[in-house]
Amino acid sequence: MSDYISSNTMKRLPFYLEYLLKIRDEGIVNVSSKAIAVALNLGEVQVRKDLASISKNGRPKIGYEINSLIGDLQKFLGYKDLTDAVIFGAGKLGTALLDYNGFEECGLNVLMAFDSNPKKAGKSDSGKPIYTLDELPMIAKSMNISIAIIAVPAQHAQEVCDIIVENGIKAILNFAPVHLDAPKDVIIKNENLAYSLALLSIELKAKK
Amino acid sequence: MSDYISSNTMKRLPFYLEYLLKIRDEGIVNVSSKAIAVALNLGEVQVRKDLASISKNGRPKIGYEINSLIGDLQKFLGYKDLTDAVIFGAGKLGTALLDYNGFEECGLNVLMAFDSNPKKAGKSDSGKPIYTLDELPMIAKSMNISIAIIAVPAQHAQEVCDIIVENGIKAILNFAPVHLDAPKDVIIKNENLAYSLALLSIELKAKK
DNA sequence: TAGATTGTTAATCGATTAACAATC
DNA sequence: TAGATTGTTAATCGATTAACAATC
Numbered sequence: 001m002s003d004y005i006s007s008n009t010m011k012r013l014p015f016y017l018e019y020l021l022k023i024r025d026e027g028i029v030n031v032s033s034k035a036i037a038v039a040l041n042l043g044e045v046q047v048r049k050d051l052a053s054i055s056k057n058g059r060p061k062i063g064y065e066i067n068s069l070i071g072d073l074q075k076f077l078g079y080k081d082l083t084d085a086v087i088f089g090a091g092k093l094g095t096a097l098l099d100y101n102g103f104e105e106c107g108l109n110v111l112m113a114f115d116s117n118p119k120k121a122g123k124s125d126s127g128k129p130i131y132t133l134d135e136l137p138m139i140a141k142s143m144n145i146s147i148a149i150i151a152v153p154a155q156h157a158q159e160v161c162d163i164i165v166e167n168g169i170k171a172i173l174n175f176a177p178v179h180l181d182a183p184k185d186v187i188i189k190n191e192n193l194a195y196s197l198a199l200l201s202i203e204l205k206a207k208k
Numbered sequence: 209m210s211d212y213i214s215s216n217t218m219k220r221l222p223f224y225l226e227y228l229l230k231i232r233d234e235g236i237v238n239v240s241s242k243a244i245a246v247a248l249n250l251g252e253v254q255v256r257k258d259l260a261s262i263s264k265n266g267r268p269k270i271g272y273e274i275n276s277l278i279g280d281l282q283k284f285l286g287y288k289d290l291t292d293a294v295i296f297g298a299g300k301l302g303t304a305l306l307d308y309n310g311f312e313e314c315g316l317n318v319l320m321a322f323d324s325n326p327k328k329a330g331k332s333d334s335g336k337p338i339y340t341l342d343e344l345p346m347i348a349k350s351m352n353i354s355i356a357i358i359a360v361p362a363q364h365a366q367e368v369c370d371i372i373v374e375n376g377i378k379a380i381l382n383f384a385p386v387h388l389d390a391p392k393d394v395i396i397k398n399e400n401l402a403y404s405l406a407l408l409s410i411e412l413k414a415k416k
Numbered sequence: 417t418a419g420a421t422t423g424t425t426a427a428t429c430g431a432t433t434a435a436c437a438a439t440c
Numbered sequence: 441t442a443g444a445t446t447g448t449t450a451a452t453c454g455a456t457t458a459a460c461a462a463t464c
Contacts, residue, residue, distance in 0.1 A: 006431070010410060014403045015387055032445065040387060044445095045433060052447060060446040061440045083409040092307060096300035097401065102362070102385045106406040146412055147405065154310070171412045173405055177310045179223055179248060189408050191401070193305065195222045197355065197381055198314040200397050201291040202218060204354055204379045214455070240421065252421095253457060260423060268422040269464045 009050045014106070015040055016051065017073040024066050032063035079107035085173075086145050088160050089152035090115035090130045093175060097151060099126040110149075112139075116156075133163065140167040147171045154178045217258045222314070223248055224259065225281040232274050240271035287315035293381075294353050296368050297360035298323035298338045301383060305359060307334040318357075320347075324364075341371065348375040355379045362386045 055072035157176035263280035365384035
């Protein structure tokens with residue numbers, strides 16, 4: 001159980017968790033690194049190293065006790081104490097994200113959306129509130145928003161980013177296909193739908 | 209100009225392109241690796257290495273001629289000959305993707321969506337067709353679909369994946385939060401919205 | 417020419433994989 | 441005990457960074 005965990009390892013952890021939850025449903029109690037490796041198409045040493053970094057319940061000959069391992073993963077991934085996030089932009093993508101129900105099981109609480117257009121204000125299909133952008137400062141002050149999700153058109157993204165930063169939010173997931181400038185202490189992750197797809201397209205071409 | 213390009217480099221190329229397009233609009237004709245590095249928060253040697261892998265128009269003292277560099281990037285990224293993609297699942301996320309207009313400038317042509325529910329069949333807001341899943345075999349035969357995008361609920365994703373594979377599509381972008389099994393010659397990219405966000409949340413916690 | 421900037425070779429860094437001792 | 445499986449140390453691999461010669 002070492003102290004530093006690489007971001008590559010962190011990216012794999014949710015997949016281990018998902019797989020373990022699946023096989024637990026099938027009544028399996030213990031699992032070996034080899035079985036996990038085969039199922040997820042990884043190296044078995046890699047699996048052991050990854051798991052060793054967050055858990056110490058692997059036992060020679062027996063493998064890992066699934067329940068404990070799931071507990072360790074959930075604990076490390078913080079899937080219990082919810083983190084609050086809000087969405088900027090209540091267009092199609094924004095509302096799709098607002099009503100997407102896969103976030104909560106990952107410890108994320110998507111609370112509300114903001115849109116500059118007052119006509120969008122109100123409630124989403126699932127009943128979550130949509131506010132106008134003007135209302136952000138007030139709301140940001142009264143609650144602890146950890147993460148902002150940008151789902152506005154590219155041409156407004158930087159502007160919205162500036163507003164987010166001004167309101168003290170330190171982590172941004174950006175769906176707009178532009179590079180955002182922000183102070184260094186703000187973490188920005190770009191989640192460009194088109195680029196992921198383009199990358200897949202390039203790989204496909206390279207394979208031929 | 210070497211032959212092998214790492215996937216890390218490939219992920220950065222679209223950002224160079226985007227930045228170059230932006231500054232070309234501002235009337236800039238030449239740009240140095242240093243300027244690009246500062247703007248995109250990368251190392252300048254890394255920028256030079258990345259660019260050298262797809263272009264040979266950098267010149268000492270002068271830098272890169274923006275127009276040629278943009279051309280080289282677009283050519284390499286294949287942003288000219290469009291790749292055809294289709295979406296599975298015409299729910300919120302599926303229709304948001306169907307009507308998302310950022311794909312085309314990345315060389316991607318999102319043509320249509322499929323949904324198992326016949327009530328969803330018809331046209332999207334932007335006028336793209338939505339078919340029932342039954343119609344896939346016929347359509348897949350008559351045209352060359354390169355990429356499938358899975359935007360169905362998690363519990364149906366594997367089932368849809370199997371259908372996609374059966375119909376000869378070799379690249380899948382998966383938005384469902386489950387691991388998919390497919391033959392080795394099928395490229396699968398997982399684009400789990402919740403995980404990206406969860407990862408950001410973990411980083412944020414780690415920083416404190 | 418001198419200074420700036422490229423492209424490339426070598427050094428460093430980090431992540432993955434292989435080998436193997438520990439142990440159930 | 442013998443076999444299986446873990447965790448860890450060492451070796452390999454690949455990507456980033458530093459150093460520097462080439463050159464405009």
